[in-house]
Amino acid sequence: MRIPIKYFGLIAEITKCQEETISFSGSFIFELLETLHSKYPELKNNGFQVAQDRALVTVETRLTGEEIALLPPFSGG
Amino acid sequence: MRYNRQIILSEIGPLGQEKISKAKVLVVGAGGLGCPILQYLTAAGIGTIGIIDFDVVEASNLQRQVLFGTSSLGQNKAEAAKKRLEDLNNTIKIQAYPYKLNYQNALDLFHQYDIIVDGSDNFETRYLVNDACILTNKPLVYGAIFKFEGQVSVFNYQNGASYRCLFPNMPKKEAVPNCSQLGVLGVLPGIIGSMQANEVLKIILGIGTVLSGKLLCFNALTNETLILRITKSEKTIFAILNAKDEFHKTHLNVDCKTAPTSISINDVFNKKNIQFIDVREADELPKIDLFDVVEIPLGELEHRLDKISLEKETYCFCQSGTRSEQAVAVLRKHNITNCYNIQEGASEIIQSLKV
Structure with a gap:
């Protein structure tokens, strides 16, 4: 499955890109996160939420192939 | 006007x-x-x-x-x-x-x-x-x-x-x-x-x-x-x-100070009144049999909270420390706050037990 992923805020600074498409054979969001954590080890120190097809999802959610977004909290004002 | x-x-x-x-x-x-x-x-x-x-x-x-x-x-x-x-x-x-x-x-x-x-x-x-x-x-x-x-x-x-x-x-x-x-x-x-x-x-x-x-x-x-x-x-x-x-x-x-979520296995050994949760899928290896472990895959955790004793400190682990970190977030979301993620994966945990 080819999965488009969007990165926001500090997460995009770590991945050094705003979006990418990765080929992935797993079925769940947490499996995708494990892959991303090994690709970008710095992700581990950062909290974020995951959205799939523009809706926030839990890590136990099954991947559908639709767009994933990694969303960190912002504090600035 | x-x-x-x-x-x-x-x-x-x-x-x-x-x-x-x-x-x-x-x-x-x-x-x-x-x-x-x-x-x-x-x-x-x-x-x-x-x-x-x-x-x-x-x-x-x-x-x-x-x-x-x-x-x-x-x-x-x-x-x-x-x-x-x-x-x-x-x-x-x-x-x-x-x-x-x-x-x-x-x-x-x-x-x-x-x-x-x-x-x-x-x-x-x-x-x-x-x-x-x-x-x-x-x-x-x-x-x-x-x-x-x-x-x-x-x-x-x-x-x-x-x-x-x-x-x-x-x-x-x-x-x-x-x-x-x-x-x-x-x-x-x-x-x-x-x-x-x-x-x-x-x-x-x-x-x-x-x-x-x-x-x-x-x-x-x-x-x-x-x-x-x-x-x-x-x-x-x-x-x-x-x-x-x-x-x-x-x-x-x-x-401002939130409780730390992750801990090294080496800091866990000397603790008393604790329980270990393996959040990997049932078929994942290596198994840990040197101490008591409750097996609850991450995907099922939210529905099996009754398996977790609230009187004990809970330590989650998995293959690499990623899913167990998510598991801790799930538990804390359900107000089980005395739980921690073991940074090391299962193989490393076994290694440190042997030393």
Whole structure:
């Protein structure tokens, strides 16, 4: 499955890109996160939420192939 | 005459203007976001506007905090903003609170207003504002920025999602830097703050679609806007309501420190009264049989919380430390707070047991 992923805020600074498409054979969001954590080890120190097809999802959610977004909290004002 | 251009909009009219003039809005923080919010709400004729900010105007603020000028340097921001806004509109009531919002003064203050707008610049205040809005049942118009990106949402509106439904726990203080460390282009808080003012007016007027249950993400470099759906977590909100009696006893600075989630296996061995949870799937190897382990795959954890003894400290592990970290977040979401993630994966745990 080819999965488009969007990165926001500090997460995009770590991945050094705003979006990418990765080929992935797993079925769940947490499996995708494990892959991303090994690709970008710095992700581990950062909290974020995951959205799939523009809706926030839990890590136990099954991947559908639709767009994933990694969303960190912002504090600035 | 002053409000003619908005009154002639059929969606507003004289009745809408009356609603605006009766509204009471509290803006937390008169900084990058607070300035445009305050400016537009004052100009629109919001009847009562409160401004709370303990900080003073510095030269480095002027690039984006457009209510202030050279003559405001060194003045308290709430008071300097009030002075400028009273010149902009002398027909409304503006109240300045030149001190820090905290757990002791928030509820009394929020009770006096209809809508709370968050223009603060730190997580401690954002979580305080969210929880106080839940306890006083006030809608919260949220905005936050990071470099060239912004987020906007409306929380706690007509029983909708709260900030904690989006981000349940406060990040570690050092994890996310702020504007003064990172830099920010002045127009970004101008855009995001204006969007917040827009949401405030929509709520008051009852027009359009309010950003409740949704998070708007804006990127100033690409002009891309993404709206994500947020699911309300009844449990999260209930936990805040349930802890109402504790609220005013909380101290802002103490609250900045969140409990650490991860620990090394080497620090776990000497602990007593603990339980280990293996959150891997049943077929994953190597198995650990040198101590008692409860096996609950991450996907099933939420439905098998009864297997977890609340009298013991809980230590989760998996193959690499990633799923177990998520498991700890799941447990803490369900108010099981004495749980930790073992940083090492199963093979490393076995290795350290052999030493």
